Amino acid sequence: MRSVFSIQKKQRLFTQTAALLSLVSLQAPTHTSAFAPASFLLPSVVTPLFLSTAATMPETLQVVQLPCLNDNYGYLLHDATTGATAAVDTPEAGPYQAELRARGWTLTHIFNTHHHWDHTGGNLELKSSEVSIYGPATETIPGIDRPLRGDDEFEFGGSKVQVIDVGGHTKGHIAYYFPDERKVFVGDSLFALGCGKMFEGTPEQFWGSLKRLRSLPDDTMVYCAHEYTQSNAKFAQRVEPGNAELLERVKEIAAQRARGEPTVPSLLGLEKRTNPFLRCDVSDELRANVGVREGDSDAEAFAKVRRAKDTFRG
Secondary structure (H helix, E strand, O other): OOOHHHHHHHHHHHHHHHHHHOOEOOOOOOOOOOOOOOOEEEOOOOOOOOOOOOOOOOOOEEEEEEEEOOOEEEEEEEEOOOOOEEEEOOOOOHHHHHHHHHHOOOOOEEEOOOOOHHHHOOHHHHOOOOOEEEEEOOOOOOOOOEEEOOOOEEEEOOEEEEEEEOOOOOOOOEEEEEOOOOEEEEEOOEEOOEEOOOOOOOHHHHHHHHHHHHOOOOOOEEEEOEOOHHHHHHHHHHHOOOOHHHHHHHHHHHHHHHOOOOOOOEEHHHHHHHOHHHOOOOOHHHHHHOOOOOOOOHHHHHHHHHHHHHHOOO
């Protein structure tokens, strides 16, 4: 009889890696980089055959992942029904311009998550009278047309978008959540197996932000902005070596990178079970290994995990 762990592992492999390892490039590479060979169209719906044979309604929202700079990811979102097309953050303009030409899409929106140059550097070059730039209201965003705050909502094409306050990496950082499509674009607030450095916020603010993201459904796909996963995995493994699922994930990540594949996006449920920054209040092993003491608040526990990562040289 197969163990429960092996059955769960098989199910996870279908649900979490099918969307990642079956990335489909619809054309010859339009942009190359040291960490990913080309743009990828990320499948919106992946239904394992052994789980369901029922027909699924195709989503109209397409997501194209674009390697930029040294280790950034940008994203193009395209609504096939209305033609609306958004860039999520703009590390540089060139990859977006090439991808838009290749696909015959016209840019209509830019969604910035925070003000750092490697997320807004292409704004003005991509800006035109037809392009509306959305971004955090409390940060300086080049060319911004629509300032946003946590709990704001708006429509993009045929999709509802909810704005989540994820301040901490920067004070005004926001994320864009598509609840019907189960997708969230988080910038540098949350990474695969990590989170952004706390440049401007406080531990209380950042921990509250991570809890808001953690409250989203497990089947939400998390689109972060950097390929940091292997480095993050080394730290995660150091502070929670008894997490069997984490150790399996570390092996999968190494295999993905050896094949030149991106490790992003990832399923939020997987992050909840393996990402140390989402486990500050649930893992006794993690808390002990970073020096959390009895009486420390969860925000203080998060701060200790963040400091441990900042000084980690694995």
